[in-house]
Amino acid sequence: METSVVRGVEMRVESDRSGGPALHVQLLGPLAIERGGAPVALPTSRKVRALLAYLALAPRAVPRSQLCELLWDVPNDPRGELRWCLSKLRFVVDTPDRQRVETQEDTVALDLADCSVDAIEVARATQQGIQQLSPERLRALASLYVGEFLEGFEIDRNPDFNAWLTAQRRQFRGRHAALLERLAGAETGDDIFGYLEKWLALAPFDLRVHEMLLDAFARRGRLREGDEHLLSTARMFEADGLDHGPVREMWRAAKARGDGAKVRAADLSPGLALTPPDADSAIASPRRASIAVMPFVDRNAAWPAQGGAAGGLAHDLITRLAKLRSLFIIAQGTVFALSERHVGPEEAGRMLNVDYVVSGSLQRQGTRMTVAVELAETRSARIVWTEVFDQRISDSFLVLDEIGNRIVASIAHEIETIERNRAMLKPPNSLDAWEAYHRGLWHVYRFNKADNERAREFFEMAVQRDPTFARAYGGLSFAHFQSAFQGWAPREPEVDRAFDTAGQSLMADDRDPGAHWAMGRALWLRGQQDQSLIELEQAIDLSPNFALGHYTLAFVHSQGGDPQAAVKFSDHSRHLSPFDPLLFGMLGARAMALVRLRQFDEAADWGLKAAARPNAHAHILAIAAYCLALAGRLEEGRAQMVAIRKRLPGYCVDDFLTAMQFAPEGAVLFREGARRIG
Structure with a gap:
């Protein structure tokens, strides 16, 4: 994976005196620069041009050492050559009143704040979300593509730069395809064929473009052209060893409909290498978000290979994500086969018709290992999460195991958040089981009575629409758990329902860790702590990356189990999911465990962190209040009680202890905290 163009880029385009940008930099096509509408002569040196393109897209200042490694293959004096290239670059972009090549300490940056850069304009629009753009804006962005990224540009014997160039071309090709897909979807006239033809040239194995093109032929009665397209597509797929059955089914369905209704993409096979199910079984099968994990690039390898740590990490991520049971994971054989054919992540995502693609790279430098990872939405070409993990190598397998845990937990959290927010934008009566479940999650994480009741309704909708959906039953159990735990309904019936x-x-x-998590919570609610711990341990045995399993183990141990274990489980859950919607609980469990360990000052600090979370409920504020009191910080503790009583005027320590299940010595300590603040 290469550095994202838009990460950290906040380019504000200022105008020159004529009203336009001072410079226009064209990267989507042959490299070119215009000043005031007139072309600017570029240096003949390919290294200077490469430096211009790289710095134009760099989201922050670049160390000189990185530029030397990128552009020179062991020269005699790389820094001297870099200085010469920068002097030539200044002649191109600098003006007497504006120095755009900035060198501070040992870094180099290119200030293009008063310029326009076509690639950045496209990247920023894609990152912000092309779904909401008007057709006029989509057409304007698509028109910026006069060719591929840095068309015709290569540098011999510079593998690092060429790897960057290849990655950028793949990303911008994917963004172009996303723009064309949106334009084709919004077009009702014959102009749709122009967009589809360009899209097809970019992504010839993308099922969606074949679906839309065949549908357009059928709606206009151009059946002969549809037959010809099917024939040529079948030959192309067969030449690449791919199954063209899904495309054949699309054409059959398009002709049979006759009214132009579109085949739902979700009903199509998730991968070209798989034989598609028949239409009836496809429609009946439950939908889950789908994801492909591409083999990581080993930056230390002289040539791409599947073996080694990079290939092992991708295999490990596929296995771990599959254990979560909440996502449809493309099998390792398929993604590795595509990688062997030099298919990039963006193209692979479209070929496999998945919702998300994970890609990345691994590099060892001395005693450190760096893993860069990126999660992208396939259809919008939007990078939704990216992270760089840099750790000291003591044992490479342990380091990769630790990094793998964090990557899987982060991916699962990011996808759940995206799907939850997307479901909120749809009319309730249009939701399928997957969307209803995520709509329920959005409400349940608000932690108030009204939203909890709304969440229960959506979870019930999800299980009605898919009676085999384990996570939806788990969500329903969580809603009943909250009703009992918060005292929003008579306790015993809600405990039984949970x-x-x-x-x-x-x-x-x-085999779903979420199902065992639900049962562990419910057993704790019934006072069966030992059985609860067994179920929760089973959850993290099934998926060591399941952050909520680790959190709930911390919660149970913090009250009646091993407080030292509670601290460890709390820390690990936050390490796996640092932005979790249940973060207040992870922090609060640590605070309760520290009280039992009589580390009151530390408990107060952690209790305050828990109470500061925006969705923290009254019991969490009570933890902070009682911990502060035990630490002798009485005024702060009373302030927390004031906040609680604004929500629940009659709240007292008995409400808190009824919700929790402390061992006797723990209950005594919290009663003492309550006594101190009245």
């Missing part, structure tokens, strides 16, 4: 729906979750899929 237990029953957790059991249904296990019956639907006893």
Whole structure:
């Protein structure tokens, strides 16, 4: 994976005196610069041109050492050559009143704040979301593509720069395809064929473009052209060893409909190498978000290879994500086969018709290992999460295991957040089971009575629409758990419902860690702590990356189990999911465990962190209040109680202890905290 163009880029384009940008930099096509509408002569040196393109897209200042490694293959004096290139670059972009080549300390940056750069304009629009753009804006962005990124440009014997160039070309090709897909989807006239033809040239194995093109032929009665397209597509797929069955089914369905209704993309096969199910079974099968994990690039390898740490990390991520049971994961054989054919992540995502693609790179430098990873939405070409993990190597397998845990937890959290927010934008009566479940999650994480009731309705909708959906039963169990735990409804019936729906979750899929998490919570609610711990440990055995399993182990141990274990489980859950919607609980469990360890000052600090979370409920504020009191910080503790009583005027320590299940010595300590603040 290469550095994202838009990460950290906040380019504000200022105008020159004529009203336009001072410079226009064209990267989407042959490299060119215009000043005031007139072309600027570029240096003949390919290194200077490469430096211009790289710095134009760099989201921050670049160390000189990095530029030397990127552009020179062991020269006699790389820094001297870099200085010469920068002097030539200044002649191109600098003006008497504006120095755009900035050198501070040992870094170099290119200030293009008063210029326009076509690639950055496209990248920023894509990152912000092309779904909301008007057709006019989409057409304007698509018109910026006069060719591929730095068309015709290569540098011999510079593998690092060429790797960057290849990655940028793949990313911008994917963005171009996303723009054309949106334009084709919004077009009702014959102009649709122009967009589809360009899209097809960019992504010839993308199922969606074939679907839309065949549908357009069928709606206009151009059946002969549809037959010809099917024939040529079949030959192309067969030449590449791919199954053209899905395309054949699209054409059959398009002709049979006759009214122009579109085939739902979700009903199509998720991968070209797989034989598609028949239409009836495809429609009936439950939908889950789909993801492909591409083999990581080993920056230390002389040539691409599947073996080694980079290939092992990708295999490990596929295995771990599959264990979460909440996503459809493309098998390793398929993604590795595409990688062997030099298919990039963006193109692979479209070929496999998945929702998300993970890609990355691995590099060892001395005693350190750096893993860069990126999660992108396939259809919008939007990078939704990116991170760089840099750790000291003591044992490479342990380091990769630790990094793998963090990557999987982060990916699962990011996808859940995206799917949750997307479901909120749809009318309730249009939701399928997957969307209803995520709509329920959005409400349940608000932690108030009204939203919890709304969440229960959506979870019930999800299980009605898919009775085999284990996570939906788990969500329903969580809603009943909250009703009992928060005192929003009579406790015993809600405890029974939490237990029953957790059991249904296990019956639907006893390999789902979320089902065991639901049962562990329900058993704790019934006072069966030992059995609760067994279920929760089973959850993290099934998926060591399941952050909520580690958190709930911390929660149970913090009250009646091992407080030292509670601290460790809390720390690990936050390490796996530092922005989790249940972060307040992770922090609060640590605070309660520290109280039992009589580390009151530290407990107060962690309690305050928990109470500061925006969705922290009254019991969390109570943890902070009592911990502060035990630490002798009485005024701060009373301030927390004031905040609680604004929400719940009659709240007292008995409400807190009824919700929790402390061992006797823990209950005594929290009563003492309550006594101190009245």
